[in-house]
Amino acid sequence: MGEVVQVAAPWVLLAALLLGMAALGVAALDGALAARAACRPASVGAQHPLVETARLLRQRRRTTVAADTLLRHVAVGGFAVAPLLMVAVVPLGEWVLADASVGVVWFNAVDVLVWVLVWLAGWGPNAAWSLTGGYRFLAQAMAYELPLMFALTAPAVAAGSLRVGDVAGGQQGLPYVVWMPVAFLVYCVGVLAFSVRGPLSPAGGPVISSGVLAELSGVDRLLVLAGRAGLLVAGAAFAVPLFLGGGSGPLLPGWLWVLVKTALLTAALVVVRRRLPDVRPERFLALGWTVLLPAALLQLLVVSVVVVVRS
Amino acid sequence: MTLEVVLVLAAALFSVGLYGALSQQVVVMVMMGLELMLNGVVLAAAGFWWFTAPDPSLQVLLVVVLAAMTVEMAMGFAVALLLHRTSGADMTDMAAELKQ
Amino acid sequence: MAVSLRPLQRVLARWAVRGTTVLLVEAPGGWAARVAVERAMAERGWRAASSPADADALVVCGTPGDGWGEVLERTWAQLPGPRARASVAAPSEVPGALEGLAASLLDDDVQRVDAAARDLVPADVEPGDDMHPAGLELAGGEDDLRDGLEMDVLRVPLGPVLPDWPAGLVLRTVLSGDVVVRARVEVLPGAPQRQDPADDVARRLDAAAQVLRLAGADDLAARAVRLRDAVPAPRTSSTDRPEDAPSPRTSSTHRPQRGALSGTSSTDRREGGAGAAQRRRSAGDVRELRGRVERSRVLAWALREADVVTSSPTSGAESDAAPASAPDDLRDVGLDARRRTRDDVRTLLLGLLDLDARDDDPGRRIRAALDALPERLVGVDVVSARLLVAALDLRTDTLDADDLAALAPREDDSDDDSSDDDSDDGSDQHMHHGHAHG
Amino acid sequence: MSLAFNELSSVVLETPLPDLSVLRGVAVTALGVVAVVTGALVFRVDSMARATYLLAASFVAVGAAVVALHLDYVGVVVVLMMLMEMAVMGVFMVMLMGMNPALMPMSMVHSGRRALAAAGTSFVVLTVGILLVDWPTRPDAPPSDPGATTYSLGDALMGDHMLVMMVVSPVMLATIVAGVVLAQAHGRYERLGDDLRGTSRQGGRR
Known part of the structure; x- marks a missing residue:
């Protein structure tokens, strides 16, 4: 695969369009799976995102007493922007929006931004369920963030670069997922967690009346829902250059391979998400600190040793 | 742009932080002041790096400043929690009384 | 300009109404109506709302009694709009009610008038002062049970308008952070309804579905709902349940449950064997579901300690004030008081799906559970509290008039010393209850 | 970027x-x-x-x-x-x-005037110093490749300035441990009993 070329800024519109369509796809797949579970025609469920979009576009926005409207707007707007910031460093074949020299760290910084957004979305409405959701997310956040950080580090160490394009180019013939599967799995757990939906969804979920979503209606709600799906897609898209060999593959052009791999991983994550019950933060804390973190560190050790031996 | 502009901005950040650290009563707000002072240090160091020295030492200094910030925050929170737990104190004045 | 937008708006409205979200409110005695509404909603592709902000329509199931008026008005005011509301007292009223909702939501003119008549920015914001900004009381601190830290104390009533929550139940909680410090049980009454013991299996499956839904196990919950809707009508009750009459409409493929029900009731006398076979098959399905729930390691792992918050030994001081319910009573209702049982929710869930275990006197069990609940929830976080309440399958419509009088809402909102009052009341009611049921 | x-x-x-x-x-x-x-x-x-x-x-x-x-x-x-x-x-x-x-409006200021004076003084002194000092200028052009600067940082940390890394790492670890020890009210043995299973715990409310 050749060098990555940074494209001009207006292409961000195309990226936004792609992300939006992928987010609709996530919701459609989720709806179809739900419909199938209820023994109803999957096609009806697959229409769910369009119907829901129409409904929320038509619905009025409401506020609560003594709400911090400014912070709520920041959170809602941030949800729409964060996935875009993530995919900005993901090369689509040979093109990338921002060929940042520290793309991997950049991605990490944006996924930490999600902490801020979720908490602000919980804080803004000044209501009990929202606030509880925001706090519960932060309670769990560190337990997925640290393992995720080390999982991100492993491919960067192997490629000897923090530039996403270099990491993708560093796995000619052998995608990193083959010899760092643990890092890949830990990374996927992280994606499930920062996309703020089950099974790691302490900020939402039916048991706290959808938490940070509880007081949002109309366009506000639509943006947060779309942002949530967008985060899942962006997480899957970032895994492609990091673990899945980027645009390399037979027959098809690179950009198409990136899209195909992203779509497949996204679909897998949606299916996993449906099959697992919600995990409570205190349960996940134990898992994160005692299993995921040591596993990620061990993986990093293995990768480092391999890199040292190979050079 | 000259180095002076960056340094004056950094000095302003530092001074605002100093004001916060000296004037605030609540431990957490004092810590915010300290953080702001270190923020100024970060900006100044980056300016120095750009304008005077291609030496990586300044970058290393920046990493040390970041580590210092982290340690300051973590220990600050821990001590604040300890104070809170033992005496319900959350103000610096109250903590000063503990010494007597 | 406005004219040219009309067709577009109409298309948007038509699409929007296809996915209407409904906030279901169930008054005690409204169980059959709610189930019928849920069934009809599934046929239309409608969804249950998780909160008033999410809802397009408010549907009240059953007949609300005293004390509901204000609750319903407040909830209604929280719907963002376009909005519509309906009351469904009996299953037979369901089709008309939903038709009405859809028509009302589709009617842009009606909705515009409604929207113009109210301002969604809360109008009741008072100027307030330092200690009461916007006229709200400030949250104060209180010792937390979890780790000895002080968190903001909030007074949060749970219910009666809450998805997957017992009908009419109001849990007036004082929360420290997300941990329940105090709780008081109230029940808003519904119209008295004759109990049908034959509904027992369906009601258990319904409760199990609620627990599974709250736990986020959506697929299992969907399975439980399907089994609930497919429970064959019992012979004894088939004659006096209006919805069992053979439906004149041809049942489409999406409505197997209705077809099954009418088939059973119309052919009941001639083909008792077929009904029995169907009941057997249904029982087999329930057993299969129970097996899946039991085998799911992830679910067990996720539910374990679902009601336990590690409370520090220092909080043992609380126990002085706590009324001593006999452990036996708690075990009767499926709780283990000796230790804050790790597997309470899961055990209760499996119990719900165990068709061999019969609930002979649900009234007594539920009364005991309601008595035990306030004490049991102290130190439990609010999320676990919801799981536990759902798993207890609190059928408030089995309470008799005396019970309801004892659990009626009280004017004085919980003061600082109300936990003592509550505990006194609790034991008092408990004795009274023991008397009533011999 | x-x-x-x-x-x-x-x-x-x-x-x-x-x-x-x-x-x-x-x-x-x-x-x-x-x-x-x-x-x-x-x-x-x-x-x-x-x-x-x-x-x-x-x-x-x-x-x-x-x-x-x-x-x-x-x-x-x-x-x-x-x-x-x-x-x-x-x-x-x-x-x-x-x-x-x-x-709630919050004013958590004590000795506000003194702090303001101190902050103002520090700003004036620093600014005057900044303007008076004749800062050296680098002989070469400023760096053009941010990737190279990142590399040089890593090179320095793992080479000439290894000592910094070796000091910072244990300090961070010590911070984690000290922070947890200071902030925690009850250790897990105290909460869960000697077997860490919670069975021998006398906690709860009875």
Whole structure:
């Protein structure tokens, strides 16, 4: 695969369009799976995102007493922007929006931004369920963030670069997922967690009346829902250059391979998400600190040793 | 742009932080002041790096400043929690009384 | 300009109404109506709302009694709009009610008038002062049970308008952070309804579905709902349940449950064997579901300690004030008081799906559970509290008039010393209850 | 990222790229001003949440300025760490301030005048010093490849300045341990009993 070329800024519109369509796809797949579970025609469920979009576009926005409207707007707007910031460093074949020299760290910084957004979305409405959701997310956040950080580090160490394009180019013939599967799995757990939906969804979920979503209606709600799906897609898209060999593959052009791999991983994550019950933060804390973190560190050790031996 | 502009901005950040650290009563707000002072240090160091020295030492200094910030925050929170737990104190004045 | 937008708006409205979200409110005695509404909603592709902000329509199931008026008005005011509301007292009223909702939501003119008549920015914001900004009381601190830290104390009533929550139940909680410090049980009454013991299996499956839904196990919950809707009508009750009459409409493929029900009731006398076979098959399905729930390691792992918050030994001081319910009573209702049982929710869930275990006197069990609940929830976080309440399958419509009088809402909102009052009341009611049921 | 910024501005202005250093100068100055303003507002607003996240905004502005000065790694790490810290700090603010945060006007100032005088003095002294000192200028051109600076940082940390790394790492570890020990009220043995299973625990309420 050749060098990555940074494209001009207006292409961000195309990226936004792609992300939006992928987010609709996530919701459609989720709806179809739900419909199938209820023994109803999957096609009806697959229409769910369009119907829901129409409904929320038509619905009025409401506020609560003594709400911090400014912070709520920041959170809602941030949800729409964060996935875009993530995919900005993901090369689509040979093109990338921002060929940042520290793309991997950049991605990490944006996924930490999600902490801020979720908490602000919980804080803004000044209501009990929202606030509880925001706090519960932060309670769990560190337990997925640290393992995720080390999982991100492993491919960067192997490629000897923090530039996403270099990491993708560093796995000619052998995608990193083959010899760092643990890092890949830990990374996927992280994606499930920062996309703020089950099974790691302490900020939402039916048991706290959808938490940070509880007081949002109309366009506000639509943006947060779309942002949530967008985060899942962006997480899957970032895994492609990091673990899945980027645009390399037979027959098809690179950009198409990136899209195909992203779509497949996204679909897998949606299916996993449906099959697992919600995990409570205190349960996940134990898992994160005692299993995921040591596993990620061990993986990093293995990768480092391999890199040292190979050079 | 000259180095002076960056340094004056950094000095302003530092001074605002100093004001916060000296004037605030609540431990957490004092810590915010300290953080702001270190923020100024970060900006100044980056300016120095750009304008005077291609030496990586300044970058290393920046990493040390970041580590210092982290340690300051973590220990600050821990001590604040300890104070809170033992005496319900959350103000610096109250903590000063503990010494007597 | 406005004219040219009309067709577009109409298309948007038509699409929007296809996915209407409904906030279901169930008054005690409204169980059959709610189930019928849920069934009809599934046929239309409608969804249950998780909160008033999410809802397009408010549907009240059953007949609300005293004390509901204000609750319903407040909830209604929280719907963002376009909005519509309906009351469904009996299953037979369901089709008309939903038709009405859809028509009302589709009617842009009606909705515009409604929207113009109210301002969604809360109008009741008072100027307030330092200690009461916007006229709200400030949250104060209180010792937390979890780790000895002080968190903001909030007074949060749970219910009666809450998805997957017992009908009419109001849990007036004082929360420290997300941990329940105090709780008081109230029940808003519904119209008295004759109990049908034959509904027992369906009601258990319904409760199990609620627990599974709250736990986020959506697929299992969907399975439980399907089994609930497919429970064959019992012979004894088939004659006096209006919805069992053979439906004149041809049942489409999406409505197997209705077809099954009418088939059973119309052919009941001639083909008792077929009904029995169907009941057997249904029982087999329930057993299969129970097996899946039991085998799911992830679910067990996720539910374990679902009601336990590690409370520090220092909080043992609380126990002085706590009324001593006999452990036996708690075990009767499926709780283990000796230790804050790790597997309470899961055990209760499996119990719900165990068709061999019969609930002979649900009234007594539920009364005991309601008595035990306030004490049991102290130190439990609010999320676990919801799981536990759902798993207890609190059928408030089995309470008799005396019970309801004892659990009626009280004017004085919980003061600082109300936990003592509550505990006194609790034991008092408990004795009274023991008397009533011999 | 600074390159992306250039591209963006060239598209927006539809003019050929101006001198890079001018653009960079404007960007760094503007970001610095944003950092100072948001930093000052931290001590002016009434809401704990807003104060915390204004501080976060100040850090993000400085982080962006650092990136614009081609220290990509350090700049992005500043953003990453400070967002994380401020998210945690918000929780501590709410927990330790002991009043309703969103609603109540807060003035937590003591000895405000003295602090103002001290801050003003320090600013004047620093500024005068900055303007008087004859700063050296680098002989070569400023670095053009942020990737190379990141590499040189890593090279320094793992080479000449290894000692820094070796000191910082144990300090961080000690901080984690000390923080947990100080902040925790009850250890897990105390909570769960000697077997750590919670069976022998006398806790709860009976």
